[in-house]
Amino acid sequence: MATNEKSSGFVGHLSQDQEVKLQQLWMIILKAGDTQESSIVSPANVTDSQDPMAPGQLRMDFLNSIRHDNPDAFLLRFLRARNWDVIKAFTMMVNAIEWRIKEMNVDQLMAEGELRALKLSQSTSNTSEQKTGRDFLAQVKMGKSFVHGVDTVGRPICVVRVRLHRPGEQSEETMERYIVHFIESVRLMLVPPAETAVRVKLRFMHHSREVLSTRTPGDRASDSPDGLTGSCFRYDGVFAFEHGIWRLIKGWLDPAIASKIYFTNNAADLEKFIPREQIVQELGGDDDWAYNYFEPSLDENDKMKDTATRDILLAERQRLGDDLFLATSAWIEATTAKDEAEITPCKDQRDAFIERLQSNYWQLDPYLRARTILDRTEAFKDLHCHHSEESPTKIRGAQTEEMAKIVEVEHLETMETYAVKT
Numbered sequence: 001m002a003t004n005e006k007s008s009g010f011v012g013h014l015s016q017d018q019e020v021k022l023q024q025l026w027m028i029i030l031k032a033g034d035t036q037e038s039s040i041v042s043p044a045n046v047t048d049s050q051d052p053m054a055p056g057q058l059r060m061d062f063l064n065s066i067r068h069d070n071p072d073a074f075l076l077r078f079l080r081a082r083n084w085d086v087i088k089a090f091t092m093m094v095n096a097i098e099w100r101i102k103e104m105n106v107d108q109l110m111a112e113g114e115l116r117a118l119k120l121s122q123s124t125s126n127t128s129e130q131k132t133g134r135d136f137l138a139q140v141k142m143g144k145s146f147v148h149g150v151d152t153v154g155r156p157i158c159v160v161r162v163r164l165h166r167p168g169e170q171s172e173e174t175m176e177r178y179i180v181h182f183i184e185s186v187r188l189m190l191v192p193p194a195e196t197a198v199r200v201k202l203r204f205m206h207h208s209r210e211v212l213s214t215r216t217p218g219d220r221a222s223d224s225p226d227g228l229t230g231s232c233f234r235y236d237g238v239f240a241f242e243h244g245i246w247r248l249i250k251g252w253l254d255p256a257i258a259s260k261i262y263f264t265n266n267a268a269d270l271e272k273f274i275p276r277e278q279i280v281q282e283l284g285g286d287d288d289w290a291y292n293y294f295e296p297s298l299d300e301n302d303k304m305k306d307t308a309t310r311d312i313l314l315a316e317r318q319r320l321g322d323d324l325f326l327a328t329s330a331w332i333e334a335t336t337a338k339d340e341a342e343i344t345p346c347k348d349q350r351d352a353f354i355e356r357l358q359s360n361y362w363q364l365d366p367y368l369r370a371r372t373i374l375d376r377t378e379a380f381k382d383l384h385c386h387h388s389e390e391s392p393t394k395i396r397g398a399q400t401e402e403m404a405k406i407v408e409v410e411h412l413e414t415m416e417t418y419a420v421k422t
Contacts, residue, residue, distance in 0.1 A: 009080050011073050018079075023332045024086045025075050025093075030329055032058045061097045063321040064107070068188065068361040070354055071324065109177055110184055111304065113370025114140060115296040135170040139178040140373060143291035147186050147379070149278035156189050157274060159283070185372045188365075189379060294376045303366040310367035317360045324353040 008015055014022065066074045075093070082088035100106045117140075120133025139145075145160045170178075264270050267284030279285020304310075327350040334342035374380060 010076060011070055014076075018084065019335075021079055021084050021086055021089075022072060022075060023335065025079060025089055026328050026332060028086070028090050029058060029062060030325060030332075058094070058097075059321065059325065060318075061101060063317060063357075065097050065100055068358050068365075070358070072354075104176075104180055106180060106184060107368070109181055110369045113181070113296075113301070114372055115298070115301055115370055118296055132171075132174060135174045136178055138170065139175070141293045143293065144178075145182050146291045147189060147374070148280060148289055148291070149274070149287060151274045151278070156186065157278065158186060159280070181372075185374055189374065293373055296371060296376070300371045300375075304368070304370070306367060310364065313360065313364045313367065317357065317364065320353060320357045320360055324350065324357060327353050 009018055062071075075089070078089040078093045078096070079086070082092055114137065117133045117136040120129045121137055123130045123133065142164055143161065144164045145158060147156050147158045149157045151157060267276065267279055270279055270283065270285070274285075277286045280287045280289055282290075327346065331343070331346040331350050334346045
């Protein structure tokens with residue numbers, strides 16, 4: 001069965017040993033970003049084997065990468081993925097952050113979004129850029145993947161129409177950008193209480209002769225950049241794939257990831273996990289919803305031009321991050337000292353900073369991220385992802401110390417999603 005959000009190893013459901021592992025991972029992060037002497041002592045088996053970073057850089061990149069996530073949930077993904085080995089989890093996290101920043105440049109991708117692809121597709125001066133824009137938009141327009149409906153415990157359902165994928169019709173780079181853009185967009189729809197999300201890979205080909213091209217993505221899936229892989233259902237699977245090609249691919253995957261992949265042949269199989277009324281008719285369910293794409297408007301990203309407001313909110317995020325790090329250090333010290341009188345107050349204060357940090361992201365979002373089809377169809381609103389947006393004038397005029405009181409936003413945590421491959 002799929003992971004339940006109340007399973008041990010998730011926020012609010014940690015054993016004593018698991019909480020110790022979480023604190024040890026926090027210790028490494030705090031120590032790595034500390035430019036001054038700290039009373040926090042990292043685990044004894046942390047050595048110089050980890051790649052060094054400039055003081056403060058890891059903290060900055062960490063705050064950037066978590067976006068609206070609960071930072072504990074973010075770290076727990078890596079701990080679960082590496083079977084609670086703190087050093088391996090830290091290494092995986094650093095690799096994931098470096099992948100986001102150096103290899104994929106996720107922030108730029110999300111800032112450019114669909115509108116830039118539309119403008120490139122209309123270019124008459126550069127045929128290469130024109131093709132890049134057209135190919136990216138083609139994936140979104142055809143609905144090669146989309147998110148709609150929820151499962152029995154309220155987790156969003158990601159549907160991936162593998163049958164629409166034609167290798168060679170678009171470049172590998174375009175597909176990679178499309179996949180990452182889709183995943184990052186879905187992250188913003190995920191609501192409490194679960195913490196993991198699917199890492200969708202559109203790499204299951206239709207012909208066995210193409211299976212070798214699946215090798216590299218299979219390797220990448222076993223070391224998923226953000227530790228977000230959730231349950232995955234291959235719907236109406238071909239017998240030869242399930243019993244032949246899958247056996248080959250399964251050997252390339254991390255066992256923890258392979259165990260999350262299920263083969264379903266009809267809607268009845270899916271109903272074990274998803275209510276029939278939440279299954280679209282395309283998959284044999286009762287929901288008559290159909291995917292439709294609406295192109296971006298030229299002015300939908302105008303808030304991104306307001307760099308003054310963006311910079312104020314980014315500075316506030318840095319201050320909130322510093323507060324969180326200090327509160328985390330106090331929580332760890334109180335727990336290590338078994339100071340029962342301090343543990344609860346430290347945890348409460350820390351939880352408050354986490355909520356304010358999450359609220360800060362939603363205030364920042366329209367200044368950092370280009371709108372998507374999910375914004376245009378009000379998918380966030382349907383999932384009750386409401387957040388206030390104070391006017392730029394009000395934000396700029398607010399005192400720094402008062403900004404956290406002004407910006408009160410309903411915060412979100414990530415949750416596990418299903419990828420239904422058709």
